[in-house]
Amino acid sequence: MKSKIAGNNIYKIFGEDPSLALDLLAAGKSKDEIYEVTGQAVGVHNVTFRVAEGEIFVVMGLSGSGKSTLVRMINGLIKPSSGEILIDGIDVASCSDEELRTIRREKVAMVFQHFALFPHKTVVENVAFGLKIRGVKAAERRERAQSALEQVGLGARGDSYPDELSGGMQQRVGLARGLASEPEILLMDEPFSALDPLIRSDMQQELLELQRTLKKTIVFITHDLNEALTLGNTIAIMRNGAIVQTGNAEEIVGNPANAYVAAFTRDIDRSLVFKAGSIARPPDTIDLGTDIQSALAHMEETGADAVHVLKGGKLAGIITYKAANAALREGRALKSAVLEEFPSTSPQSRLYDLYLLAEAGLPIALTDDAGELIGVVRPQDVFQQLAVRGASA
Amino acid sequence: MSPSDFLTLPFDDWVNSLVRDWLVPNFRPFFRSMQWPVTQVLNGLSAFLNATPMLVFTLALALVAWRTAGKGLALFTIVALSFIDVIGLWPETMTTLAMVVTAVLFCVVLGIPLGVLAARTEVFRAILRPILDIMQTIPSFVYLVPIVMLFGVGVVPGIIATIIFALPPIIRLTDLGIRTVREDLIEAAMAFGATPWQMLVEVQFPLALRTIMAGLNQTLMLALSMVVIAAMIGAGGLGLTVFTGLGRLDVGNATAGGVGIVLLAIILDRISQALGERRMVQVPSLLETMRSLFSLRGQKPAAEAKRAG
Numbered sequence: 059m060k061s062k063i064a065g066n067n068i069y070k071i072f073g074e075d076p077s078l079a080l081d082l083l084a085a086g087k088s089k090d091e092i093y094e095v096t097g098q099a100v101g102v103h104n105v106t107f108r109v110a111e112g113e114i115f116v117v118m119g120l121s122g123s124g125k126s127t128l129v130r131m132i133n134g135l136i137k138p139s140s141g142e143i144l145i146d147g148i149d150v151a152s153c154s155d156e157e158l159r160t161i162r163r164e165k166v167a168m169v170f171q172h173f174a175l176f177p178h179k180t181v182v183e184n185v186a187f188g189l190k191i192r193g194v195k196a197a198e199r200r201e202r203a204q205s206a207l208e209q210v211g212l213g214a215r216g217d218s219y220p221d222e223l224s225g226g227m228q229q230r231v232g233l234a235r236g237l238a239s240e241p242e243i244l245l246m247d248e249p250f251s252a253l254d255p256l257i258r259s260d261m262q263q264e265l266l267e268l269q270r271t272l273k274k275t276i277v278f279i280t281h282d283l284n285e286a287l288t289l290g291n292t293i294a295i296m297r298n299g300a301i302v303q304t305g306n307a308e309e310i311v312g313n314p315a316n317a318y319v320a321a322f323t324r325d326i327d328r329s330l331v332f333k334a335g336s337i338a339r340p341p342d343t344i345d346l347g348t349d350i351q352s353a354l355a356h357m358e359e360t361g362a363d364a365v366h367v368l369k370g371g372k373l374a375g376i377i378t379y380k381a382a383n384a385a386l387r388e389g390r391a392l393k394s395a396v397l398e399e400f401p402s403t404s405p406q407s408r409l410y411d412l413y414l415l416a417e418a419g420l421p422i423a424l425t426d427d428a429g430e431l432i433g434v435v436r437p438q439d440v441f442q443q444l445a446v447r448g449a450s451a
Numbered sequence: 452m453s454p455s456d457f458l459t460l461p462f463d464d465w466v467n468s469l470v471r472d473w474l475v476p477n478f479r480p481f482f483r484s485m486q487w488p489v490t491q492v493l494n495g496l497s498a499f500l501n502a503t504p505m506l507v508f509t510l511a512l513a514l515v516a517w518r519t520a521g522k523g524l525a526l527f528t529i530v531a532l533s534f535i536d537v538i539g540l541w542p543e544t545m546t547t548l549a550m551v552v553t554a555v556l557f558c559v560v561l562g563i564p565l566g567v568l569a570a571r572t573e574v575f576r577a578i579l580r581p582i583l584d585i586m587q588t589i590p591s592f593v594y595l596v597p598i599v600m601l602f603g604v605g606v607v608p609g610i611i612a613t614i615i616f617a618l619p620p621i622i623r624l625t626d627l628g629i630r631t632v633r634e635d636l637i638e639a640a641m642a643f644g645a646t647p648w649q650m651l652v653e654v655q656f657p658l659a660l661r662t663i664m665a666g667l668n669q670t671l672m673l674a675l676s677m678v679v680i681a682a683m684i685g686a687g688g689l690g691l692t693v694f695t696g697l698g699r700l701d702v703g704n705a706t707a708g709g710v711g712i713v714l715l716a717i718i719l720d721r722i723s724q725a726l727g728e729r730r731m732v733q734v735p736s737l738l739e740t741m742r743s744l745f746s747l748r749g750q751k752p753a754a755e756a757k758r759a760g
């Protein structure tokens with residue numbers, strides 16, 4: 059997929075003349091050593107990344123790892139010391155003030171950790187701010203701001219002032235302000251960190267809900283790995299200004315690049331991260347018309363306890379080895395041994411949701427939207443995957 | 452033994468020749484022309500205030516006091532202005548008020564842009580600061596000498612001296628107010644692509660308004676404190692009453708003038724303070740403030756509840 063935002067070898071040194079610090083970095087000195095020699099802080103250290111159009115790209119790292127610095131370079135609030143940041147091919151780091159303003163007005167909006175709502179403006183005026191800056195007429199501005207407020211469920215609070223709202227509501231306003239100008243890219247710097255845990259997970263779900271329809275390109279900053287795993291299509295883990303691993307949730311948790319990442323992921327509930335698809339086996343089926351002997355022979359051959367049954371190419375049920383055997387002894391047809399009630403789910407469901415299904419002891423059918431069987435999860439695989447954590451810890 | 456035993460410098464002569472032989476002949480027309488706008492504003496205001504009947508003016512000011520500072524000050528305004536009227540100082544008070552308002556108006560027009568500029572450019576601020584320091588440390592009397600030399604005597608030179616004397620606080624507090632606007636709000640405005648001018652109008656100025664109003668209050672008070680001194684170079688009004696009263700050892704007249712100044716000062720101080728202390732953050736612009744000031748049914752219930760809480 060075409061990348062919407064691309065960063066190439068970005069460095070940021072805070073200080074007057076970064077050349078010495080850059081040289082020291084090239085010579086392999088650490089952040090602390092450089093600070094001792096030059097008194098300058100290394101904010102971001104040789105970062106390269108790609109954000110695909112329409113994805114949520116999460117940057118995760120501890121305090122001081124350079125997340126804010128990185129995200130602020132994307133809309134030019136901070137200029138990199140070297141490297142380029144391309145938005146649709148335009149380098150934000152080197153374009154003119156005028157071009158940068160156009161990008162900020164039309165393409166990239168930002169949502170802030172401490173909301174940064176204007177206390178002297180009403181909620182609807184806050185939301186309309188970006189449009190006002192762009193010169194949109196008052197009536198249209200108000201209308202679009204109102205509909206953005208409705209998107210975040212605050213349609214009735216337009217005339218309040220920000221300090222009359224709770225933290226969660228204020229951040230919804232912040233989100234609406236970001237959405238009102240219909241940007242292609244949304245930068246969110248720890249937008250939910252100042253909220254308490256319950257509201258926070260509400261907001262995460264709401265963001266995912268919005269994203270399903272809006273399909274923005276989102277760069278989301280967090281210091282919370284669970285949040286990163288919940289939201290991110292792609293997750294980049296930062297440490298000391300550098301990105302140490304980029305990948306999707308399963309890659310980060312299943313295959314940490316180094317001990318640093320592994321230490322983070324150790325306490326993660328894997329059942330929430332892994333999708334059913336990740337442990338699926340190819341579908342194993344027989345046709346409803348098959349005679350019992352060959353069905354039994356098929357299962358003996360593959361060593362399976364049960365096999366899905368197709369009727370005219372459509373998934374119709376499941377038959378277990380035991381039931382097939384009993385039917386054979388009693389001289390019944392295959393059809394009488396087929397269970398029409400069987401566990402089935404989407405390959406996107408989390409292992410967490412598979413627990414209950416696995417309890418039946420039957421293979422779980424993974425079906426696509428059309429009901430087509432695309433894979434099978436064996437109950438023992440579910441528990442095995444979750445047990446890996448115990449082994450690696 | 453002292454250095455003067457060996458050397459005496461004709462410093463006074465130097466200054467004399469600088470001012471008399473160079474500044475005055477070369478720049479007098481320039482300084483004269485500077486008086487023109489001040490004269491226009493003063494004449495307009497004077498004419499207006501003198502034409503307004505005492506009762507109408509008193510009620511109008513009381514209304515303003517009521518809208519901004521509450522019933523107490525409104526009552527005080529009525530009593531104080533009536534007292535001034537009965538002791539026969541009404542015309543002088545109006546003259547003084549016209550002078551003070553003119554001076555403050557020019558302070559605002561000059562001071563706010565200078566303050567904004569100082570907040571935005573470090574270099575300008577570095578130059579301006581020592582000048583303001585000097586302006587504030589020079590005793591007010593000392594202003595009069597060069598003013599008289601360059602502008603002559605009269606009401607307008609008196610107002611110009613007042614402007615110079617009262618200007619620093621509004622510059623300083625405009626500068627301070629704008630520089631202390633929350634950093635994250637500046638960043639937010641920038642992130643949405645605001646131009647420097649939009650930043651000023653939409654974010655910095657409204658958020659600094661409270662501080663700027665505090666500066667306005669100080670400027671107003673300084674302007675009032677110059678009233679008597681300005682009278683020494685020919686300005687009229689209550690200052691003149693005090694000044695001539697002192698000159699003739701007419702304690703009664705001097706005291707009456709003094710009381711008039713004090714009453715006027717109290718009213719103006721309270722009104723301008725209250726203007727600054729209202730929840731400026733909720734009022735988008737000075738214009739709006741002024742508007743709500745004159746609208747009887749003004750405030751929204753929300754704002755009312757806010758103030759109570």
Ligand SMILES: Nc1ncnc2c1ncn2[C@@H]1O[C@H](COP(=O)(O)OP(=O)(O)OP(=O)(O)O)[C@@H](O)[C@H]1O
Nearest residue numbers: 072099100101120121122123124125126127128281
């Ligand atoms: N304006 C600045 N001047 C000097 N150093 C800075 C500046 N801003 C950030 N830094 C330094 O750059 C490094 C990265 O800071 P940054 O704010 O990007 O971290 P962060 O990951 O966002 O942390 P947090 O989770 O606390 O927000 C830190 O070491 C910090 O001290």
Ligand SMILES: [Mg+2]
Nearest residue numbers: 125126127247
């Ligand atoms: Mg940060």
